[in-house]
Amino acid sequence: MPEISLFYGIRITMYWSDHNPPHFHAEYGNNKAIILIEDGIISEGYLPKRQLKFVLAWAEIHKDELMQNWELSKDNKPLNRINPLI
Numbered sequence: 001m002p003e004i005s006l007f008y009g010i011r012i013t014m015y016w017s018d019h020n021p022p023h024f025h026a027e028y029g030n031n032k033a034i035i036l037i038e039d040g041i042i043s044e045g046y047l048p049k050r051q052l053k054f055v056l057a058w059a060e061i062h063k064d065e066l067m068q069n070w071e072l073s074k075d076n077k078p079l080n081r082i083n084p085l086i
Helices: 049-061 063-074
Strands: 003-007 010-013 023-028 031-036 041-045
Touching: 003 049, 010 049, 023 049, 031 049, 049 063
Parallel strands: none
Antiparallel strands: 003 010, 010 023, 023 031, 031 041
16 A cells, blocks of 8 residues: 655555545554545544544645545556645
8 A cells, every 4th residue: 555645653545446435544553544535534443633633634735636646546556645744
């Protein structure tokens, strides 16, 4: 699963040819969550409150880039790195 960003110990990844709706995966320590790109909510899993706030803020800033990567993933094309939250 390609890593598209890494910040504050949070790893952001996206699978090629993953199921709809458009989403990405976030991992922090032993916690994992699937975040819906359009809605900005967790659909599965858990992240601690602070890390979830970071991920959701990052996702809102980079929503267009995330959707571009989603489209690339549907075509099994290389995904673009997305700048971390700073």
